[in-house]
Amino acid sequence: MPPRELPQQMGARRIDRPVPLRERVYQAMQELIISRQLAPGQHLVESELAEMLGVSRQPIREALQLLNTAGWVDLQPGYGAFVHAPAPEEVDQLLAVRAVLESESARLASTLVDTEGVDRLRKLCAEGEAALDEDNTEGMVAANAELHRTVTELSGNKVLMDFVAQIDSRVQWYFTPIAHVRGHESWREHAELVDAIERGDTEGAGRIMREHTERTRRAYQKQVEEGPEEEPQPQVRSRRRRTAR
Amino acid sequence: MPPRELPQQMGARRIDRPVPLRERVYQAMQELIISRQLAPGQHLVESELAEMLGVSRQPIREALQLLNTAGWVDLQPGYGAFVHAPAPEEVDQLLAVRAVLESESARLASTLVDTEGVDRLRKLCAEGEAALDEDNTEGMVAANAELHRTVTELSGNKVLMDFVAQIDSRVQWYFTPIAHVRGHESWREHAELVDAIERGDTEGAGRIMREHTERTRRAYQKQVEEGPEEEPQPQVRSRRRRTAR
């Protein structure tokens, strides 16, 4: 330990190191994928992306590797990178895992009740309801994500947070297009969940969260059955020739 | 489909594409970390690794990124890569997540019973017991890992498999040194688990697995409390000067 301690309480936030290019490329590409500007199955040519984003191939490659491990793109060695095209059963499986992890988050959160945390949750509930009333889909999705994230944060388990974060961003991707249907119902469940957490009702919190996410999952399944398919997705999966000059 | 089929039954095994260098570097480094040849907290200098493994820095960098997302090394932008040094509470959290995911695996597996799968599980149980009898720690750890992996595989949920695989390899890393203590007890529980899966006892399978992994977790906690610390770990975390010529 250094002889003299530095007052730890000051703006302990260290100056932000320059964010590596690969991180920013990662973010940019994630957004391009979520917004469907890069379509599922599309071939991602490194040099093209490099030119598009104004950087060299190196940071592009690094970002692609990260996107690969996060499940956003599929990397086929010696072949290329393709935007991941989630199969319906994969989405279902993802939601199943989410259900389990979030349920555990709720259980843990309820054992660490904390008025400050509960306040935050209630505020998010209010925001969500408000967004719902004014038909603001985007705001609703955001509030929903933030609520779930907060519950996980309150669980106090960092590892859990990491995993749930990974899953949630992908769930959001799959979901955004099929505009969240179960509006009021969903937010009523959220409110119940917060109540259970507040009173330290571990079993209740876990059960409610589990039921909640399972219902979401079933809503998704139903949507898939009914809505035949958004588009059959040409599922390109083949290398594309750029300039056939 | 092409008009004329090629006799599909012949040695249909396609020639293995050259495994990218980054993959092999990843494997090599993971092994070096598990075997403690690269100590926790140690600074990993790209050029050094490149020389050591006989490749250029590029594949090293890519492998480091992957190792980072998998939790094996910590990457500090502009600063360097360091072998991850798990804090005790992190290990505990990891085991908690493992407990939940594996329990769910067992539940799902029990709903998809299948004699072939049960046979494989039983065989692994036998192997484990045998290894235990002849005091073969390595074999025991391997059988244990393989058993858990198989249960997850039988769950039929690919996403779950991915996550559990990630967790398990890290759990193995943390565990190998503290030589698995709860020997017979652990394998008795495994046998019970397989029985439950065989008879399609979903709740039982889930419960047994949960209790099993929770017990493992508690065994770890106890070990941590008793064994003060392996070594206080200098926690180097500082860049090292290579050739102070």
Add this chain to the structure above:
DNA sequence: CTTTCCTAATCTGCATACAGTATACAGATG
């Protein structure tokens, strides 16, 4: 002797260059 500042050397981040491989198109062959 302690603290501060400066300097030098190392290391990372990013760009570019090169080689090998897979693909698509065109021409050849039956």
Add this chain to the structure above:
DNA sequence: CATCTGTATACTGTATGCAGATTAGGAAAG
């Protein structure tokens, strides 16, 4: 006309080079 084969080309994988950032170590000052 259909199918096969050869060749040009584009893309990935790997290596190397360069600039800026960051730290360790030591000199200078209190």
